[in-house]
Amino acid sequence: MAKKVPIDFVDERLNQGLAKTGLRFTAQRRHIYNTLLQKRDHPSAEEVFMRAKAEMPELSMATVYNTLDTLVKCGLIRQVTHDRGPTRYCSNLQKHHHFYCNECNGVFDIDVDPETGEPEFHMPPGFTISHWEILFRGVCPECNAKKNGAGSSRS
Amino acid sequence: MAKKVPIDFVDERLNQGLAKTGLRFTAQRRHIYNTLLQKRDHPSAEEVFMRAKAEMPELSMATVYNTLDTLVKCGLIRQVTHDRGPTRYCSNLQKHHHFYCNECNGVFDIDVDPETGEPEFHMPPGFTISHWEILFRGVCPECNAKKNGAGSSRS
DNA sequence: ACTGGATTTGGAATAATTCCAAGTCTTGAC
DNA sequence: GTCAAGACTTGGAATTATTCCAAATCCAGT
Ligand SMILES: [Mn+2]
Ligand SMILES: [Mn+2]
Ligand SMILES: [Zn+2]
Ligand SMILES: [Zn+2]
Numbered sequence: 001m002a003k004k005v006p007i008d009f010v011d012e013r014l015n016q017g018l019a020k021t022g023l024r025f026t027a028q029r030r031h032i033y034n035t036l037l038q039k040r041d042h043p044s045a046e047e048v049f050m051r052a053k054a055e056m057p058e059l060s061m062a063t064v065y066n067t068l069d070t071l072v073k074c075g076l077i078r079q080v081t082h083d084r085g086p087t088r089y090c091s092n093l094q095k096h097h098h099f100y101c102n103e104c105n106g107v108f109d110i111d112v113d114p115e116t117g118e119p120e121f122h123m124p125p126g127f128t129i130s131h132w133e134i135l136f137r138g139v140c141p142e143c144n145a146k147k148n149g150a151g152s153s154r155s
Numbered sequence: 156m157a158k159k160v161p162i163d164f165v166d167e168r169l170n171q172g173l174a175k176t177g178l179r180f181t182a183q184r185r186h187i188y189n190t191l192l193q194k195r196d197h198p199s200a201e202e203v204f205m206r207a208k209a210e211m212p213e214l215s216m217a218t219v220y221n222t223l224d225t226l227v228k229c230g231l232i233r234q235v236t237h238d239r240g241p242t243r244y245c246s247n248l249q250k251h252h253h254f255y256c257n258e259c260n261g262v263f264d265i266d267v268d269p270e271t272g273e274p275e276f277h278m279p280p281g282f283t284i285s286h287w288e289i290l291f292r293g294v295c296p297e298c299n300a301k302k303n304g305a306g307s308s309r310s
Numbered sequence: 311a312c313t314g315g316a317t318t319t320g321g322a323a324t325a326a327t328t329c330c331a332a333g334t335c336t337t338g339a340c
Numbered sequence: 341g342t343c344a345a346g347a348c349t350t351g352g353a354a355t356t357a358t359t360c361c362a363a364a365t366c367c368a369g370t
Contacts, residue, residue, distance in 0.1 A: 023348095024335095024337090024347065026336090026347090028349070029348095044326090045327080058350085060349065060350045060351065061327095061350090061351090062328090062349070062350060063350070065326095065328075066348080066349080079238075079239075081236060081237060081238055082237070082292075083236055084234075084242055084357090084358080085325090087327090096288075097289040097291065098288065098291065099292075100292050100293075101293070101298055102293065102294060103295070103302075104295065106295055108295060110291060126295070126296025126297075126299055127293060127294070127295060127299075128299055130292055130293040130294070131293070132289060132291045133251075133253065133289070133290055134252040134265070134287060134289055134290075135253055135287065135290055136252065136254040136255065136282070136287045137284070137285055137286045137287065138254065138257065138285040138286070139256055139257060139282070140256035140261055140281070141279070141280065141281025143256055143259050144281055144282075146258075179316065179317075179367075179368090181317065183318070184317095201357085213318090213319085214319090215319045215320065216320090217318070217320075217321090217359090218317080218318055220357095220358070241356080241357060242357085242358090
């Protein structure tokens, strides 16, 4: 049960991510990010807090929320909210989709087919699908118009 | 700005849906369902409450939550939760996908291409996509095993 | 009309997240 | 190295969204 992800790797990734946005590398951010990488299930903020606090007892919930938001903004983790209940976080950056179990509320990664690359995917055996849908994120026409019209120079 | 959806149609649909599960047809359920059908954006429970209460002042928030859950169970509406923040509700039963605007937090229906039927879709002009993913719902292998093994007779 | 169960209601309770102000740490300028 | 400014963390309060609960009401069947 040794660490699966070497800490050097964690540090480098985190550094890269933070650098892009001019944020600092801190002990808390490092520890929380590392915690997320060591067990790639889809923990809630509360779960992350408990796991991380075990090794860093002074850690506060506020910092966990702050850091999770930061990591999402840096593109180092994904936010997963597909049902009522606490938001989950995903540290698997490979392109993948999600399966949500209606019985146990578990979230599972569904990898894309490495051959065909895109929307083709393995559905691991044993899963029963009752519904699926595509979720797009981006900017709607109205907001795009607003941004272009106002001609702001940002992003 | 007359009612777009005739009340007879609403009543019939609701009756059918409720019948399946042996639930009663009530004034509140009718009114809330009708409210949802008249404006097919993706309102939160709070928004549904405000709209519905305008014409039925005694209506309570608890009933709105109860009824929304009921309608979801009956398959008359869909629950839409793709971000932090209040759950939204969708009364469009046509097969469609969702677009979530990162700027205004709006939710938009993305219809499937009527020709090809399935995963092909029109992306209406003006939308900018930054990310998309497929969301599956159903039962995971472990829960399937539990259900089959236990051999209970229910659903 | 009467009864049992379903439904509605207002308010309390809980869960999840956000906000805030005070303390601490880090970085860059001197 | 010292110092100031800004970034970061922290505990707790506040807010938001939802759920829970017990009492009142409604309804269907008898
Ligand atoms: Mn994932
Ligand atoms: Mn919709
Ligand atoms: Zn499951
Ligand atoms: Zn928008």
